[in-house]
Amino acid sequence: MKPDRIEQLIRTIRVRSTPGKRQERLDDILAAHDRWRQSHTTSGRGFPRWVAKVAIAASVLIVVTYQAVMYRSPDRIVPRQPQTRAVPSSAEITTAGSLQMAFRQGGLEGVERQLDRAFELIGAWPTVLHEQGLL
Amino acid sequence: MIEDKILIWRFRGGSRKALGQIYCKYEALLLTVATAILGDLASAEDVVHDVFVTLVKSPDKVDLDGSLRHFLAVCVANRARDRLRARRDIVSVDEIEFHVPEGQQPEVIAAEQEQLRLAWSGLAHLPEEQREAVVLHLVAGLRFRQIAETLGISINTVQSRYRYAVEKLRTLLDEEMRE
Numbered sequence: 001m002k003p004d005r006i007e008q009l010i011r012t013i014r015v016r017s018t019p020g021k022r023q024e025r026l027d028d029i030l031a032a033h034d035r036w037r038q039s040h041t042t043s044g045r046g047f048p049r050w051v052a053k054v055a056i057a058a059s060v061l062i063v064v065t066y067q068a069v070m071y072r073s074p075d076r077i078v079p080r081q082p083q084t085r086a087v088p089s090s091a092e093i094t095t096a097g098s099l100q101m102a103f104r105q106g107g108l109e110g111v112e113r114q115l116d117r118a119f120e121l122i123g124a125w126p127t128v129l130h131e132q133g134l135l
Numbered sequence: 136m137i138e139d140k141i142l143i144w145r146f147r148g149g150s151r152k153a154l155g156q157i158y159c160k161y162e163a164l165l166l167t168v169a170t171a172i173l174g175d176l177a178s179a180e181d182v183v184h185d186v187f188v189t190l191v192k193s194p195d196k197v198d199l200d201g202s203l204r205h206f207l208a209v210c211v212a213n214r215a216r217d218r219l220r221a222r223r224d225i226v227s228v229d230e231i232e233f234h235v236p237e238g239q240q241p242e243v244i245a246a247e248q249e250q251l252r253l254a255w256s257g258l259a260h261l262p263e264e265q266r267e268a269v270v271l272h273l274v275a276g277l278r279f280r281q282i283a284e285t286l287g288i289s290i291n292t293v294q295s296r297y298r299y300a301v302e303k304l305r306t307l308l309d310e311e312m313r314e
Contacts, residue, residue, distance in 0.1 A: 001250075001308045002305075003301045003305060006254060006301060006305060006308065007273055007301065009250055009251055009254040010254055010269060010270075010273045010274065011274065012251070013167055013251055013254065013255055013274065014163040014166075014167050015163065015166040015167045015170045015179065016162075016163050016166065017162070017166065017180055021180065022162065025180065025183075025184050026155060026158050028184065029154065029158060029184065029187045029188060029191060030151055030154065030155060032188045032191050032192075033191040034151065036191050036192050037149055037151075
């Protein structure tokens with residue numbers, strides 16, 4: 001028999017207990033685990049379980065109380081929102097610039113002339129004028 | 136293996152279910168290692184049981200970075216070696232059932248089982264230290280370097296023990312098959 005085959009055979013060998021005996025051993029190990037956990041959690045090395053539960057409950061209570069006090073307090077600190085300023089569009093800048101230029105050159109009449117030119121350019125004159133609309 | 140890391144983590148956290156899963160996963164492998172070293176199933180069962188009971192009492196000993204399979208196999212091998220020094224029994228193969236993967240023809244299964252029985256029987260005829268090297272390498276999956284560290288010997292010694300063991304097994308099995 002080749003060494004490879006011998007190695008393959010030995011790799012596949014598995015010894016098994018009977019299912020009943022296996023379960024018996026496992027139960028025994030789990031019982032040892034339970035006993036150890038029980039003695040470990042109540043001994044001086046670790047906290048008893050009830051202490052941990054009380055500590056968690058106290059922590060939750062403190063956090064909830066703090067939140068409630070902060071929420072109801074009139075002088076609670078409200079973080080200032082940073083002031084945002086809308087950036088004007090390029091069309092708005094152009095319009096404002098042209099009107100400013102017209103005002104410098106000809107005062108209010110200059111502005112009026114500029115507006116007339118603009119309305120003629122875009123054809124935005126109303127076909128019918130009402131008194132109410134002019135007021 | 137990530138599954139083993141999770142099992143160790145849960146076990147160290149006190150999970151009873153994780154302990155049961157570790158036992159079910161590695162029991163057969165550990166029994167094989169222990170039986171190969173000790174020679175009888177009852178003693179091997181005791182050794183595996185003792186290793187798990189010890190493990191239960193010191194969960195922090197299980198290293199999260201290492202291989203759980205290797206750790207358990209080394210624990211079992213060490214304990215089995217200690218027990219073997221206390222007594223010397225003849226290895227018996229009568230009480231061992233050899234499992235062959237399912238889905239094969241009955242003749243193939245029978246032939247495979249016979250070869251497994253011969254291999255196991257041959258293993259039992261090896262000197263203790265050679266047997267241990269073979270089992271730790273082939274069954275537990277430890278590298279020669281890891282076996283050397285476990286046994287406190289050089290890697291060359293482990294490799295030569297392994298080589299002699301395989302050679303001897305080959306001679307024994309060839310003789311058996313000729314008969």
